[in-house]
Amino acid sequence: MRSYDQYCSIARALDVVGDRWTLLIVRELLLQGPARFTDLKNGLPGIAANLLSTRLRELEQAELISRDDAPPPVATTLYRLTETGLALEPALQALGLWGLRFMTSVRPEDTFRAQWLAYAPEWFVADNAPDAPPATIQLSSADAHAVLEVGAGRVSSHTGAAPDPDLVLDGPPHAVLGLLTGVIDFEQATQLGLATRGRREVLTRLRPIGRAAGSP
Amino acid sequence: MRSYDQYCSIARALDVVGDRWTLLIVRELLLQGPARFTDLKNGLPGIAANLLSTRLRELEQAELISRDDAPPPVATTLYRLTETGLALEPALQALGLWGLRFMTSVRPEDTFRAQWLAYAPEWFVADNAPDAPPATIQLSSADAHAVLEVGAGRVSSHTGAAPDPDLVLDGPPHAVLGLLTGVIDFEQATQLGLATRGRREVLTRLRPIGRAAGSP
DNA sequence: CCGGATCCCCAGGGATACTG
DNA sequence: CAGTATCCCTGGGGATCCGG
Numbered sequence: 470m471r472s473y474d475q476y477c478s479i480a481r482a483l484d485v486v487g488d489r490w491t492l493l494i495v496r497e498l499l500l501q502g503p504a505r506f507t508d509l510k511n512g513l514p515g516i517a518a519n520l521l522s523t524r525l526r527e528l529e530q531a532e533l534i535s536r537d538d539a540p541p542p543v544a545t546t547l548y549r550l551t552e553t554g555l556a557l558e559p560a561l562q563a564l565g566l567w568g569l570r571f572m573t574s575v576r577p578e579d580t581f582r583a584q585w586l587a588y589a590p591e592w593f594v595a596d597n598a599p600d601a602p603p604a605t606i607q608l609s610s611a612d613a614h615a616v617l618e619v620g621a622g623r624v625s626s627h628t629g630a631a632p633d634p635d636l637v638l639d640g641p642p643h644a645v646l647g648l649l650t651g652v653i654d655f656e657q658a659t660q661l662g663l664a665t666r667g668r669r670e671v672l673t674r675l676r677p678i679g680r681a682a683g684s685p
Numbered sequence: 686m687r688s689y690d691q692y693c694s695i696a697r698a699l700d701v702v703g704d705r706w707t708l709l710i711v712r713e714l715l716l717q718g719p720a721r722f723t724d725l726k727n728g729l730p731g732i733a734a735n736l737l738s739t740r741l742r743e744l745e746q747a748e749l750i751s752r753d754d755a756p757p758p759v760a761t762t763l764y765r766l767t768e769t770g771l772a773l774e775p776a777l778q779a780l781g782l783w784g785l786r787f788m789t790s791v792r793p794e795d796t797f798r799a800q801w802l803a804y805a806p807e808w809f810v811a812d813n814a815p816d817a818p819p820a821t822i823q824l825s826s827a828d829a830h831a832v833l834e835v836g837a838g839r840v841s842s843h844t845g846a847a848p849d850p851d852l853v854l855d856g857p858p859h860a861v862l863g864l865l866t867g868v869i870d871f872e873q874a875t876q877l878g879l880a881t882r883g884r885r886e887v888l889t890r891l892r893p894i895g896r897a898a899g900s901p
Numbered sequence: 902c903c904g905g906a907t908c909c910c911c912a913g914g915g916a917t918a919c920t921g
Numbered sequence: 922c923a924g925t926a927t928c929c930c931t932g933g934g935g936a937t938c939c940g941g
Binding site for chain 1: 686692697698699700701705708709712730731773776777778779781784785786787792798805859
């Protein structure tokens, strides 16, 4: 990308990560950890292979990522974030928090991935009752599955399935994520197709950040 | 910009503000407040007029800004951020904080503006001694002037000159801002051309955020 | 002088095909 | 699987011009 040529830290940041797709590549590496070319391409539906290749080269040159040769059983190159790349997490988090307001609109052409189901609660939801016993929630949406664990004041999340969850949330992405992030309430989520199974009261301890405590 | 078509809040955010120049326009409106077309163009050296015009239209359509007709003495249209636009401040702040690491390199072709001198301390510097009496620091760099006021645990800053500052910092942008944001120390700043006048010990109460307390 | 609109040119992105 | 090569086309940069 052509430089903005401005002595301003925002402009400087955009000189490095302002190109199309670049921040989303960093997102995938944050969510997936070290990943292969194909993993990245799969987590970035719509990107052209040559463009991903170009961006990875640029990111390596800017020292946001490194390419390592994985040991024999894998025998492929892995892309991983450097310190500098990892340091982008707060910026992506802030941007994602701002972007939540646009998640209500439904677009049939939207793609969806399990890791996007996982990061939203981890970044945007807080534990309202740190002293209550830990709980596990299974999230399922459009063939994507994630597990949310809340307890001791922390909320963590990862892709996959839980053996014996306290609560199961199943429904279209904007119903599940909309409810968790607080852009819609339970009633609206139900109307959008949310189905629950288990201890529904676990939801009350989850508090979307940026919202007042006590919202359902 | 073409949509990423991903149901992810980061991708959704970038659908809206991912275009070239867009975030810098928001930056200028945050720093300047309601501004005229010409003020914006002046705060965005390098932008083409048609592009600024296009972006403003897109931003208005996305409801990040509104265009208002100023009352008679001014009689021009003012662009101002809406609630949605103002809500981008934390994201710009996080991005700018990350971008600080690239501010050490000096490039002769870089442009500079007084408002960029002002926002950095306000966003990236904390008051180390909330109980000490307030102090005023005059910043001067490349014909840009700003006043930094610290006291009661708060750091604020604005463009312009102070009548009777406790301390004056004068030098090239990367010396003044580098020192304040903690990317270089006092000795390095002096080597880069920093000149001081007044109570130099005021600097010790300023703490660059993201650094350990007690760094000079 | 302010607030753009118009035109031309070129770099950068998108889609597809192909290769080690 | 992990990219590279190619072609096309959109969107940005720069200059100029125009109405209020």
